[in-house]
Amino acid sequence: MPAPRRQFDSRLTEGSIVRSLVLLAVPIMGANVLQVAYQLVDAFWVGRLGAAAVAAVSITLPLMFVLVAAGMGFAIAGTTLIAQYTGARDHQMVDHVAAQTLLTILAVSVVLGSLGFALAPWLLHLMGVAPEVYRDALAFIRVIFIALPFTFLYAMAQALMRGVGEVRVPLYIVAGTVVINFFLDPILIFGKFGAPSLGVAGAAVATLIAQLIAAAVALRLLFGGRFGIHVRWPDFKPDFAFVKRAFLLGYPASIEQSARGVGMTLMTFLITSFGTVVTASFGIASNVLNFVVIPAMGFSMATSTLVGQNIGAGNIKRAESVARLSAAVTFATLSLLGVVSYFLASPIVRFFVPQSENVIAEGAHLIRIVSWSFGFVGLQFALLGVLRAAGEMLAAMATSLISQWVLQLPLAYLLSKHTALGADGLWWALPASNVATAFVAGGLFLWGPWKTRRLTKPSPVKIGQEAVEEQAQM
DSSP states (O other): OOOOOOOOOGGGTSSOHHHHHHHHHHHHHHHHHHHHHHHHHHHHHHHTTOHHHHHHHHTTHHHHHHHHHHHHHHHHHHHHHHHHHHHTTOHHHHHHHHHHHHHHHHHHHHHHHHHHHHHHHHHHHHTTOOHHHHHHHHHHHHHHHHHHHHHHHHHHHHHHHHHTTOOHHHHHHHHHHHHHHHHHHHHHHHTOTTOOOOTHHHHHHHHHHHHHHHHHHHHHHHHHTOSSOOOOGGGGSOOHHHHHHHHHHHHHHHHHHHHHHHHHHHHHHHHHTTOHHHHHHHHHHHHHHHHHHHHHHHHHHHHHHHHHHHHHTTOHHHHHHHHHHHHHHHHHHHHHHHHHHHHTHHHHHHHHOTTOHHHHHHHHHHHHHHHTTHHHHHHHHHHHHHHHHTTOHHHHHHHHHIIIIIIIHHHHHHHHHSSTTTHHHHHHHHHHHHHHHHHHHHHHHHHOGGGGOOTTSSOOOOOOHHHHHHHHHO
């Protein structure tokens, strides 16, 4: 007897918009917080091995960011299509899109993981890794490359569930991985309870095990059909028309994320040219900025799901109302965080570096310069989420690239190197680009082409002759 399929949640396309936004945003923010906790657990235990071990993990982060960016496009494309087909109440297409997206992301991750495993020594040498760090870095990153298919499947399953409006289950899955990782890290790193002492590689093996379990659980739920998606083995027959469509829809997001990673690296080079105090101050202040991004991303993802479902359902006015409300709520929430950060800047920095007065002063100064623009960060996140939900990926990509490559980086260089501002020029470039980007995103939203985009009608994805004939009769 087939498992009962849970019906689509009509609360996301009907009733109170505030309630719908909260229902989605709060669990997503909780999952994002737990993801940060996951990373903190690794940092805590690896830190017990010494500076070289910490360096071995740290230098692999840029490589992992680029790999994740490569798969990001398919994830966003799949989530966007899932949300719109959910709004259109097209069960068959929701299942088909989910299966094809999982199949595609698995193939991409296997290729990337295999290439990364083989090229890891060359990549580390290219990065100029110190000899005392090289061995641990190689062991760590090779295990991470092996784990890549499980990591991608686990992340993709979460994204697909969010597309149909199911956000509590992904939260539980992330919580489970944090718990598993918390217990496995010390066992595998230090060799407890009869396990071998793997050192830095132990943290990577713990991640592999946690992600494998999470991926298995998520796939089991998708095959079970209780959470709005019910994939079956026939749905996994390769549909190259869909793969092409997903690529064309999602590649701008991959380019955007990759360019963002390169831009972050260049900004770091610019910051380090001003010495240890400025670099340390930025590192501490980044913790505050990362915390601010959590609610911004939560509202952005919730907005994408809500707008996508309402576009799919043909409720364009409600989609626009969702976008306006989300933008207002996110702007207000992050502006409040900005006010709190401004007045508590010194205590915040002192919490991380209690003994360094120079870093405390410079870090607090940086936070006060940037904090007034936090609301604009939230505004741009919310509005870019609207564009992505409508399938306007090129517009979202262009906005992000303009923000970083046309505004932030050139401003940071010019103000810091060619004016009397010095390091302050770096800090003022951040709010300037935040405000300008929010206005660009607002202009694209008000302009309105996104309102005419609907990816579900007509559908170019073929799922069998019956579906093609049925669509031809519509």
